[in-house]
Amino acid sequence: MTSPFPLPEPMRxxxxxxxxxxxxxxxxxxxxxxxxxxxxxxxxxxxRRDNDPTAHAEMVAIRAAAARIGxxxxxxxxxxxxLEPCPMCAGAISHARVARLYYAVSDPKGxxxxxxxxxxxxxxxxxxxxxxxxxxxxxxxxxxxxxxxxRR
Amino acid sequence: MTSPFPLPEPMRxxxxxxxxxxxxxxxxxxxxxxxxxxxxxxxxxxxRRDNDPTAHAEMVAIRAAAARIGxxxxxxxxxxxxLEPCPMCAGAISHARVARLYYAVSDPKGxxxxxxxxxxxxxxxxxxxxxxxxxxxxxxxxxxxxxxxxRR
Numbered sequence: 220m221t222s223p224f225p226l227p228e229p230m231r232x233x234x235x236x237x238x239x240x241x242x243x244x245x246x247x248x249x250x251x252x253x254x255x256x257x258x259x260x261x262x263x264x265x266x267r268r269d270n271d272p273t274a275h276a277e278m279v280a281i282r283a284a285a286a287r288i289g290x291x292x293x294x295x296x297x298x299x300x301x302l303e304p305c306p307m308c309a310g311a312i313s314h315a316r317v318a319r320l321y322y323a324v325s326d327p328k329g330x331x332x333x334x335x336x337x338x339x340x341x342x343x344x345x346x347x348x349x350x351x352x353x354x355x356x357x358x359x360x361x362x363x364x365x366x367x368x369x370r371r
Numbered sequence: 372m373t374s375p376f377p378l379p380e381p382m383r384x385x386x387x388x389x390x391x392x393x394x395x396x397x398x399x400x401x402x403x404x405x406x407x408x409x410x411x412x413x414x415x416x417x418x419r420r421d422n423d424p425t426a427h428a429e430m431v432a433i434r435a436a437a438a439r440i441g442x443x444x445x446x447x448x449x450x451x452x453x454l455e456p457c458p459m460c461a462g463a464i465s466h467a468r469v470a471r472l473y474y475a476v477s478d479p480k481g482x483x484x485x486x487x488x489x490x491x492x493x494x495x496x497x498x499x500x501x502x503x504x505x506x507x508x509x510x511x512x513x514x515x516x517x518x519x520x521x522r523r
Binding site: 266270272274281286291307309310313315329334336337341342 | 418421423433434438440442445457459460463466483486488490493
């Protein structure tokens, strides 16, 4: 079952990046950063290719966008990602001052937004984005399920 | 007041990196990764210089070490950092499978190890390093206090 509504263009691009990651033997997760609706940074999981434990899709997209605009803060920018961010990525989203976070699928095992440490709800958290989760639970869950099934 | 015991060499190097960061106008935090007692990665805070919201000292050191050994996991390696890691860096430490985490000063405002989300104590956490905190509270606190006093 797919969503009855078309996904916003940035999220469709994030899914395309997730499929590129899968084709490269990485965990299928993709992300983009937009400013005023325009994509200014893209990322897909690159842990294995880059020998980089920090190279989650969100981190790659955030670093690309910040380098492009020449600012270590992405004030007013939005992040779109296929899976609920982990603690590392949620922390980076907060450091970068991302304005709005959109994710397709919640992640009970590794997510840090809705579950587990719920980082943006911690009193310590200095910047909390607006959060829009669960935009495409069906499509995103299928992509991840197929990936992990193929690896067994 | 300084510690009555000499600091281990990797932590002294982390403090030297912290002072380099300060001289460059960054937040004075430094980190190194060691394997079998040998430094294989170094990092200092580079947020402003690199226009990179993810460029905390720990992240820079972890990425450098992983690139150097050609593996996205730092199994058996240790991380030494002058300040208690934030959620982003604690998440990266877990992803990288760092064996032992040593930090000089705890951070009530932004730390995620002893306080706040206490990430390594979360049931979700897949890898928890051995943790040695508070190795040099006096030296580290003075460095940070001087830095923030100078910026006021």
